[in-house]
Amino acid sequence: MIQLLVMAKSPVPGRVKTRLCPPCAPEQAAAVAAAALADTLRVAGTVPGVRHTLVVDGDHPAPPGWARTPQRGGGLGERLANAYADCALPGAPALLIGMDTPQVTAGMLGEAADLLAAGEPVLGPAEDGGWWALGLPDPAAAAVLTTVPMSTEQTGKLTLAALRGRGVRPMLLNRLRDVDTAADAIEVAALCPPGHRFPAAVARHLPRAGVRA
Structure with missing residues (x-):
């Protein structure tokens, strides 16, 4: 059994995606965040053979x-x-992702889960220097994250270094762009598969972007 954890914030205006403001109003930024979260949960929910858990800040x-x-x-x-x-569950590896990469596919998550099932740790690097996924055969190894500065251009490298210091050497997954700014939202919306809510939310709440739903 693999645990698939989605780390998320409730999409409350003024508390999520504040770097989208401007050009968005807080309510618009929250709507974009809600779409990203909905797409992430839907895709994650299609991955078979895992225990799904939402780890949430708020009441979502x-x-x-x-x-x-x-x-x-x-x-x-x-x-x-x-x-x-x-x-944590006894003997169960854990794969954690965030809500900021709505372009992620079930195939990407399935590949990560398969590697974990084979005993391989995995890390999904983000284009901004952070990471979008971290899979650990032993979830206790995540304790090193308390020593890593987050939300910097060096977060990914420092996470790798901290894990390697514990004897954990992750394989790297696909590099993805996460959504922090309006430019990120526009680029990621264009990468989302058909049927996703995120492109429509970006088209509606960032109308100057010219993104089509």
Whole structure:
């Protein structure tokens, strides 16, 4: 059994995607975030053979059939480490992703889960220097995340270094762009598969982007 954890914030105006403001109003940024979260949960929910858990800051409900765990801790590194610890099951590897890469596919997540099932740790690098996925055969190794500065251009490299210091050497997954700014949203919307909500949300709330739903 693989645990698939989605780390997310409830899409509340003024609390999510604040770097989209401007050009978005807080309500528009929250709508874009809600679409990204919905797409991420839908795709993650199609991955077979895993236990799905939403690790959430706020009161956003988990999809039917999912477990739900509240985030706890101060900084992001602490909350990430606690997510692994709070959801840990004996002998179960854990794959954690965020809500900022709605272009992720079930195939990408399935590949990561297969590698984990074979005992291989994985890391999905992000274009901004961070990471969008981290899979650990032993979730206890996530304790090193409390020592890693988050949301910097060096976060990915420092995460790798911290893990290697613990004897964990992840294989790298596809590099993805996560959504922080309006430019990110426009680029990611163009990469989303048909049927996703995110491109329509970007087209509606960033109308100057010229993105078609």
